[in-house]
Amino acid sequence: MNVLEIRGLTKKFGNFIAVDNMSLTIGEGEIFGFLGANGAGKSTTINMISSLLRPTSGEIKILDKDIAKMSRFAKLNLGIVPQDLAIYEDMTAYENVSFFGGLYGLRGAELKARTEEALEFVGLADKVKGYPKNFSGGMKRRLNIACALAHKPKLIIMDEPTVGIDPQSRNYILNSVRKLNEDGCTIIYTSHYMEEVEEICSRIAIVDHGKIIAEGTKEQLTATITDVKDIRIEVKSLVEVAEDQLRLIPGVRTVKLDDHEPVIRIHSDAAVDNLNRILKQLMDSGAEIRAVEEQEPNLETVFLTLTGRNLRD
Ligand SMILES: Nc1ncnc2c1ncn2[C@@H]1O[C@H](COP(=O)(O)OP(=O)(O)OP(=O)(O)O)[C@@H](O)[C@H]1O
Numbered sequence: 670m671n672v673l674e675i676r677g678l679t680k681k682f683g684n685f686i687a688v689d690n691m692s693l694t695i696g697e698g699e700i701f702g703f704l705g706a707n708g709a710g711k712s713t714t715i716n717m718i719s720s721l722l723r724p725t726s727g728e729i730k731i732l733d734k735d736i737a738k739m740s741r742f743a744k745l746n747l748g749i750v751p752q753d754l755a756i757y758e759d760m761t762a763y764e765n766v767s768f769f770g771g772l773y774g775l776r777g778a779e780l781k782a783r784t785e786e787a788l789e790f791v792g793l794a795d796k797v798k799g800y801p802k803n804f805s806g807g808m809k810r811r812l813n814i815a816c817a818l819a820h821k822p823k824l825i826i827m828d829e830p831t832v833g834i835d836p837q838s839r840n841y842i843l844n845s846v847r848k849l850n851e852d853g854c855t856i857i858y859t860s861h862y863m864e865e866v867e868e869i870c871s872r873i874a875i876v877d878h879g880k881i882i883a884e885g886t887k888e889q890l891t892a893t894i895t896d897v898k899d900i901r902i903e904v905k906s907l908v909e910v911a912e913d914q915l916r917l918i919p920g921v922r923t924v925k926l927d928d929h930e931p932v933i934r935i936h937s938d939a940a941v942d943n944l945n946r947i948l949k950q951l952m953d954s955g956a957e958i959r960a961v962e963e964q965e966p967n968l969e970t971v972f973l974t975l976t977g978r979n980l981r982d
């Protein structure tokens with residue numbers, strides 16, 4: 670049985686095509702990564718799966734049932750963690766989760782038990798009476814997740830659940846995703862953080878201009894990139910590095926200076942032998958080279974190569 674099946678899904682806003690004839694099948698037990706730059710069409714796709722938006726054309730099935738015909742069935746089996754927080758600031762954490770659980774038909778003792786369980790699951794058991802307005806960004810994100818869990822859906826879609834939070838909250842959320850998955854939940858995970866997607870997803874789709882342009886396991890995706898090499902150069906300091914000059918060297922596609930360490934990352938045509946020129950340029954501009962390494966392409970290389978841009982603007 671497929672948990673989600675999308676066929677020829679299209680969404681137009683006027684003349685603009687936000688989702689373009691998209692097809693996708695997700696099986697039980699997957700953590701499926703949905704990667705795309707800003708405006709690629711991820712949230713629009715998710716909004717159609719959750720029936721918030723009507724497709725212009727195409728078909729969506731959840732657990733083999735057409736959501737247009739079986740909307741209640743679809744709703745009960747689906748949990749959505751929206752990109753924009755959907756929590757009420759003037760209701761306690763408990764009231765928030767209980768409110769959403771109630772929308773999914775939970776009542777009485779069951780609603781109470783599931784609400785407590787969901788709050789416990791996201792690490793907010795001691796904050797049940799707290800108000801979101803007093804919560805940190807990470808706590809709000811976790812509450813947002815709890816609201817999607819109480820009714821124990823088979824499929825959970827998380828639209829950038831870790832955006833703008835500290836590493837500790839992020840780790841908590843990533844571990845929760847793994848745990849949910851171990852408990853039998855299928856997950857669609859959208860993120861701008863490549864490392865997260867690489868770490869937790871069993872399969873990944875790269876979305877660009879409303880289309881899926883590549884799909885597979887991380888290994889399958891990186892194996893398609895044979896024409897690019899990924900060079901990592903560690904220097905004493907980035908101050909002496911003339912980025913623009915490096916970009917002019919034949920074969921060089923992109924040059925990126927790391928924000929945290931004195932490291933230069935260069936994507937270059939694999940067929941062009943330009944390492945000597947790159948290193949000479951660095952030395953000529955006064956940089957002190959500490960280490961040079963050619964690395965296996967990662968998901969970021971795949972993304973850059975296929976879409977020609979960075980995931981994060
Ligand atoms: N209601 C709307 N009316 C008109 N255009 C829209 C509407 N909703 C989305 N769009 C456009 O559709 C495109 C896809 O938007 P969408 O929100 O799906 O992207 P996304 O992949 O989720 O991006 P992000 O990473 O920024 O969240 C964008 O160009 C956006 O401006």
Ligand SMILES: [Mg+2]
Binds near residue numbers: 711712713752828
């Ligand atoms: Mg979005």
